Amino acid sequence: MWDFDTFKTLAAMRATFPFILFRLLIYIGIGLAYALGIGTGAGLGYAFTAFAGDPGSGAGIGGILGFGAVSGVLYWAREYLLYLVKAGHIAVLVKVLQGETLPGGKGQIDYAQGIVRQRFAEASSLFLLDQIVKGVLRAVNGLLMTISFLLPIPALEGLMRMVQRVLNLSLTYVDEIILAYSLRTESTNPWAAGKDGLILYAQNYKAMLKNAFFLMIIQYGLALLIFLLILGPVAVLVGFISQGLAPWAVPVAIVFAWSFKAALLEPFAVAALMQAYFKLIEGQRPNPEWDEKLSRLSSQFRELKEKALGAG
Template identity: 45%
Template sequence: MARTAPYVALRLAVYFGIAGAIVIVTGASAMIGYGIGSLGGEDFRTASGLWGGAAGFGLSAGLIYLAREYILYLVKAGHIAVLVDLMDGREDSGNAGQIARGTRIVREHFVEASVLFGIDQVVKAVVNAVTSLMAGTAAFLPIPGLDTLARMLRLFLKIAVGFIDEVILAYAIHIQTRNPWQAAEEALILYCQNYKVMIRNAAWLAMFIYVFAFVVFLLALAPASALIYLFPGGWSAGGFVFALLFAWAVKAAVLEPLAIACMMQVFFRTTAGQEPDPEWQARLAQLSGRFGMLAERARDWSRQPAAPQEREAAV
């Protein structure tokens, strides 16, 4: 992680910038609502401030949701690309050009943001289908109370495999492919072939990340609650929300790339020398229609990123 300090700094700037923007927009909207509410009584003023803050929070969160495609392309994928290159022993061009290097690698393999985002969404859908199947089998056993346990298991598995999609995207860079759709198809099959190893490691990493993020949340709760006193109206729950935002920013900027790096190491080491199993390919095709899209898009892939040799020469 230390060798990718420029990307860590970029992630800190992006995610703390997002958290700060949400706080500012929420506060400004609450003040506007409170000002409008001054035309009425005390209850109306308080309610207006609350509704104004809620509207600002929803607006800023919605804009960030719409921008997630470009955050993935410019921040997450670039960081993954540099991490993969370092793991594979490809020479780093130095910290000064690391972000440009990561962006260039992503462009060479995925061409544009829409391609990367499309692959990511398909991979997530297939992984969720596999996870639901694994958790859902427990619900069919005739044991009282097992249905609730199955729902809890499904929730835990979804959290645990939350980074698998980015590891699968990293596989395309790892094998230096010219067809990212085909690489995603192969990586999904390899993931399912080794699901016990992958889920076990993902579960431990998820526990570490969320426990650490919870500690950050607790530490941020006091200063966030103090910040609420600057807001008009009854924003008693605002401290909780802002502390949650701060913990999310730390998780996204620092903890997630650490977990992804660990998962990539496990995945690359476990699948080294393996070939995709046709039986698993058939199972995935039956389980999720989205998996068939990967094969179809792989066949239709016409844009050819730069060859690996060209990228090495450009470094």
């Protein structure tokens, strides 16, 4: 049905528990930052408009501004989150799936970040590679959807929307799988490894999308369950702070559900897709025909090839 072993994926999660805990602390911290930003903004807005006789509108505007302020800070910090958190976890997941034993505790985090620094001396180079890979994947997924847009059959619209969601899920994590490929090959030229990893993905895109479909169902189902479980306690807490903040219970619950998803569910999806990808490409070489197709399709793939040649 799919090309990954669920028990092996869970075992990889257990083996990298220090990183899971690290991610959990960071993403719960992000959730708390959103809650604090919304609460502070709403409180200030309420105070400023209380004398005008309409404090509720001020609280709503203040909450939106607080949410926006936290989002702006996180947008600026996303490059370092990728470098310190996601890439490090991918590095140790690769080692676990290769059967290696990892250090425990904080030593595992230091070990992982050491691996990443060996391949990428600066966060900016990893971030640039990640953005180029995402651009190529968008072009590939856009090509796969072209046929559906050329065939305006109403009965297929719902199906194609589902296919688009699967493609988006694939795009969400495949850039991390390409990074895993680079770390697994221990290439001294990450641009060349990224190029080869993309070609191998394109050669196996049908099987990868099949795996992404099952992971989408698992991930969103569990995320919805988490949201429903925490909505009640969050609503009670928000109502206790201020009745004027009651409408913010759902957004705050969504933020915390996202935090748990990013900390727990995303690593599961990445480890599972990583297994599937490595299994599918076993014994394969990058096909020159796909190299040519991607070169015609994407200017960013051509840029990646140029960087690979320059670094070689």
